[in-house]
Amino acid sequence: MIYEHAELRLHPGVGVRLEADFAAARHLLLEAPGCRSAELLRSVDHADTYLLRVGWERLxxxxxxxxxxxxxxxxxxxxxxxxxxxxxxxxxxxxxxxTTAG
Structure with a gap:
């Protein structure tokens, strides 16, 4: 499994719209060949920054x-x-x- 991390820097104040549009479009990723998961995470310390995390079977x-x-x-x-x-x-x-640290 490979995880794509895409850092999204947004226009100021459009985070709520991005979240709604992602919720409506998430199925597009999940329908793509090899896609296993997709989530959008909001940064807690950088306004207008999100992480798109997508799990793929292969790069x-x-x-x-x-x-x-x-x-x-x-x-x-x-x-x-x-x-x-x-x-x-x-x-x-x-x-x-x-790997894990320990």
Whole structure:
């Protein structure tokens, strides 16, 4: 499992609209090949900043397959108008690739 973390920096004051639009468009991610989870998290210490966290079976499901799907275009149309810049995206390994400190 790979987790996409996309930091969304929003236009001031549009967080509530982003949350509503994400709730309406979340199914688009979940219908995409290889997508297993999708959540939107609001920053508690940076106003107008959110984290989009999406679980993918493989990195290629997000980077190669998803961009060519109808879901990708429709999801981008729902979310990107709220953003002041292109999201910063980082991928993280999960489950079999995870480690714990201790």
């Amino acid at each position: 290629e499901d997000h980077t190669e397959i998803f961009p060519g799907t109808p879901q990708s275009k429709a999801f981008a149309e729902a979310v990107t108008p709220h953003c002041v810049a292109r999201p910063r995206v980082v991928h993280y390994a999960g489950e079999e690739g995870s």
